[in-house]
Amino acid sequence: MLFIYNFLLFVSQIILKIAAPFHKKTGLFVAGRANVFADLQQALDPKDHVVWFHCASLGEFEQGRPLIEAVRKDQPTYKVVLTFFSPSGYEVRKDYPHADVVCYLPLDTQANVRRFLDLVHPTLAVFVKYEFWPNMLLALKKRKTTTLLVSGIFRKEHYFFKPFGKGMRNLLQSFTHFFVQDSNSLQLLRGIGLTNATHSGDTRFDRVYDILNQDNSLPYVTAFKEDCYTLVAGSTWKEDEDLLVEYINQTATAQEKFIIAPHNIKEEDILALKASIAKKTVLYSEKEGISLKDCQVFIIDTVGILTKIYSVADVAYVGGGFTKSGVHNILEPSVFGIPVVIGPNFVKFKEATDLIARDACSTVGTSECFSRVLLDFKNDADLRREKGEKAFHYINESKGASQKILAYMSSVLK
Numbered sequence: 001m002l003f004i005y006n007f008l009l010f011v012s013q014i015i016l017k018i019a020a021p022f023h024k025k026t027g028l029f030v031a032g033r034a035n036v037f038a039d040l041q042q043a044l045d046p047k048d049h050v051v052w053f054h055c056a057s058l059g060e061f062e063q064g065r066p067l068i069e070a071v072r073k074d075q076p077t078y079k080v081v082l083t084f085f086s087p088s089g090y091e092v093r094k095d096y097p098h099a100d101v102v103c104y105l106p107l108d109t110q111a112n113v114r115r116f117l118d119l120v121h122p123t124l125a126v127f128v129k130y131e132f133w134p135n136m137l138l139a140l141k142k143r144k145t146t147t148l149l150v151s152g153i154f155r156k157e158h159y160f161f162k163p164f165g166k167g168m169r170n171l172l173q174s175f176t177h178f179f180v181q182d183s184n185s186l187q188l189l190r191g192i193g194l195t196n197a198t199h200s201g202d203t204r205f206d207r208v209y210d211i212l213n214q215d216n217s218l219p220y221v222t223a224f225k226e227d228c229y230t231l232v233a234g235s236t237w238k239e240d241e242d243l244l245v246e247y248i249n250q251t252a253t254a255q256e257k258f259i260i261a262p263h264n265i266k267e268e269d270i271l272a273l274k275a276s277i278a279k280k281t282v283l284y285s286e287k288e289g290i291s292l293k294d295c296q297v298f299i300i301d302t303v304g305i306l307t308k309i310y311s312v313a314d315v316a317y318v319g320g321g322f323t324k325s326g327v328h329n330i331l332e333p334s335v336f337g338i339p340v341v342i343g344p345n346f347v348k349f350k351e352a353t354d355l356i357a358r359d360a361c362s363t364v365g366t367s368e369c370f371s372r373v374l375l376d377f378k379n380d381a382d383l384r385r386e387k388g389e390k391a392f393h394y395i396n397e398s399k400g401a402s403q404k405i406l407a408y409m410s411s412v413l414k
Helices: 002-022 024-031 036-043 058-074 087-093 110-120 134-142 166-172 183-191 204-213 219-225 238-250 267-276 306-310 350-357 367-379 381-398 401-413
Strands: 049-055 078-084 101-104 124-128 146-152 177-180 197-199 229-236 256-262 281-283 297-299 315-318 340-342 361-363
Touching (some): 036 110, 049 058, 049 401, 058 124, 058 146, 058 401, 078 087, 146 401, 177 401, 204 381, 219 256, 238 256, 267 281, 267 297, 315 367, 340 367, 361 381
Parallel strands (some): 049 124, 124 146, 146 177, 340 361
């Protein structure tokens, strides 16, 4: 299996280099890895004690963030290396101040792995949620590096649990300990003989709960809202925006306001979205000098402020539920005690199924259902309050995973 994997990896490198000039994200993927080893060599000394965190992308980073910041605070003698696989994570967090080095994870070739681990020489390696790189995991095991999977989640359809998955199951033996989100994941691991696992929960709950302690005020958002009923639609895709635009143009009254933060902020797409809306609309990038209170729709064509914007919402719509990849982060609005509406593709997201089961989240599949749900929330403050309270209680009772994991990490780093 490993021979085939390494051959495919070799072929992939060639394809990526050929495609890089023609595809922006692939270009970032390739170019971003060009100086990784030089940056690591400059930032790290062979005598340094290092904790390495690896996140596939931005969502996994948010899960790992409470642990990273706790290590930075509690273990000041250790340096922190943070790696990403995806440009969407690295490009947003490349200047993250709580890591000594933020870089891409080199492709999982045996030569790259050897060079990376020689430079980083981690005392502790922490993989967040997913990411099972065979050469890296086998090398960590060979070097006897303590290796954790945190906020992990497994499903019975994963290849680890299939009759043909023996080779992949062997990779899991490279982990020193698993901290998993739910009891189902714990039982699946035990079913293949892995007892070095703890049901800790999801660290994202600790991260989103901490949001309540930060300053979430944005004066321009307050000026726009002006005490009006406001729906915040976050991380929206074209499919979500089609529903929103239809509702705004055909159903919404003058007393409703809308803040839309698209997942894709390409200029041409943002301008097309604005042009499709019949109500007075303003972009974040053109807000200066505009009377925001006179606008009904506010399109956020920037990144990094959505979490704060959710704090003013009466209802949140979280996008992605009409795409193959599925719904985006619904915990961020839920922590503010507001009801959440999502599309139909949510079954692979535990927090979504949990919130729906608790009647704290509503799912819609058609424009008619979308309009009906939004009208129900607009016209019934008690309904909003009831569902919002259920959402907050779910967050509140689910936090605490970080402390369980940090207790284990402290025993390694003492």
